[in-house]
Amino acid sequence: MRRFALVFSWMFVAMSFGSVATGAEVAPSATPSVDTLVKTLNPDIFALDANQRPVHAITNVFTSPASDIARDVASNNWYNLAIYLPFLILPQLVLLFAIYRFRDRKDGRKPATFTGNHTLEIVWTAIPCLALLAVVVPAWKLLWKMELPPAGIERAVVVEVRGKEFAWDYKYQADNLSIGQDVAGIQEPLVLEKDRPAILNMTSNDVNHAWWVPSFGVKKDVIIGRYTNVWFTPDTLGVFKGQCAELCGQGHGIMWISSVVVDSEMFKTYRELLRHRNDTVKIWNLLAPAAVADDKELESQVAKYLEKGRGAGRVLALKYWIATNYASIARRHQPDLTSAQVLERGVARRAQLDAVLARSLSAN
Ligand SMILES: [Cu+2]
Numbered sequence: 001m002r003r004f005a006l007v008f009s010w011m012f013v014a015m016s017f018g019s020v021a022t023g024a025e026v027a028p029s030a031t032p033s034v035d036t037l038v039k040t041l042n043p044d045i046f047a048l049d050a051n052q053r054p055v056h057a058i059t060n061v062f063t064s065p066a067s068d069i070a071r072d073v074a075s076n077n078w079y080n081l082a083i084y085l086p087f088l089i090l091p092q093l094v095l096l097f098a099i100y101r102f103r104d105r106k107d108g109r110k111p112a113t114f115t116g117n118h119t120l121e122i123v124w125t126a127i128p129c130l131a132l133l134a135v136v137v138p139a140w141k142l143l144w145k146m147e148l149p150p151a152g153i154e155r156a157v158v159v160e161v162r163g164k165e166f167a168w169d170y171k172y173q174a175d176n177l178s179i180g181q182d183v184a185g186i187q188e189p190l191v192l193e194k195d196r197p198a199i200l201n202m203t204s205n206d207v208n209h210a211w212w213v214p215s216f217g218v219k220k221d222v223i224i225g226r227y228t229n230v231w232f233t234p235d236t237l238g239v240f241k242g243q244c245a246e247l248c249g250q251g252h253g254i255m256w257i258s259s260v261v262v263d264s265e266m267f268k269t270y271r272e273l274l275r276h277r278n279d280t281v282k283i284w285n286l287l288a289p290a291a292v293a294d295d296k297e298l299e300s301q302v303a304k305y306l307e308k309g310r311g312a313g314r315v316l317a318l319k320y321w322i323a324t325n326y327a328s329i330a331r332r333h334q335p336d337l338t339s340a341q342v343l344e345r346g347v348a349r350r351a352q353l354d355a356v357l358a359r360s361l362s363a364n
Pocket of ligand 1: 208209244245246247249251252253255
């Protein structure tokens with residue numbers, strides 16, 4: 001009973017710790033260029049197949065473990081294999097030996113018959129029991145570890161995960177920043193920080209799903225009307241893929257998961273970019289491929305945007321989101337424009353924005 005109380009309570013503990021860690025306005029120093037940021041934080045839009053679907057490359061937990069839990073899961077599996085492999089192989093060897101050694105030699109000898117052998121029976125009962133114990137104890141310890149709050153819970157990145165037919169929405173609990181699908185409807189990756197525990201509190205909007213990223217060693221049902229949770233500490237930089245692992249309807253096969261693990265500097269920058277995202281929508285509407293991009297209108301919207309703050313982070317966020325939107329939308333079929341035309345327009349409009357920004361920033 002105590003254990004269940006513990007398990008249920010830790011996610012709330014995690015939530016409250018998470019909300020304390022709200023970041024202040026960060027002025028990114030020595031930040032990478034806008035294009036580098038776009039590529040680093042949105043790897044999927046640069047890796048689409050001929051049908052414009054993200055290239056799946058789900059790495060597995062044994063060859064590419066990328067979290068503490070994944071490493072434990074992989075080593076526990078190899079250990080279990082070492083224990084149970086002899087039980088699979090030895091009986092076959094004994095059987096082959098007996099078939100050969102005690103074959104009928106056509107010399108009229110009668111086979112020996114005997115019943116009961118206490119010593120033998122005790123041995124063949126005791127050995128499997130010991131093997132079972134040898135498997136159970138470490139497996140139990142690992143399962144226990146996965147259920148309990150992580151070490152360093154107060155540093156954890158707490159994310160609410162919502163499954164829906166057929167995509168994922170994420171919300172960083174600390175500052176209520178949400179991500180999901182971008183302007184072109186492409187699933188956005190969950191960005192996590194290396195060496196910082198991630199706690200996912202998960203639920204569903206419609207039917208049951210499952211959040212599965214093998215390289216994190218995590219697979220958990222995402223159930224409507226209930227919260228399930230997992231934690232792991234990503235320990236490798238890079239992009240890690242997964243897939244919904246609960247048959248949830250027609251689009252189940254394309255309900256993929258993407259996660260990008262970045263260093264702490266990049267994670268800070270990312271959160272800063274997210275913080276200003278909603279404010280960039282009006283400017284995006286002026287700069288989108290089909291828009292007229294009137295210079296006067298743009299100047300007034302940029303001025304409004306800068307009224308709320310003109311720090312380096314806020315300016316970078318504006319440039320970043322326009323670039324990201326263009327990068328993404330160029331890789332989806334547009335009604336009248338080819339990808340190349342969209343990209344070309346993107347370059348021109350980003351230059352237009354840079355010019356307006358430069359004017360607005362130098363004006364005051
Ligand atoms: Cu599914």
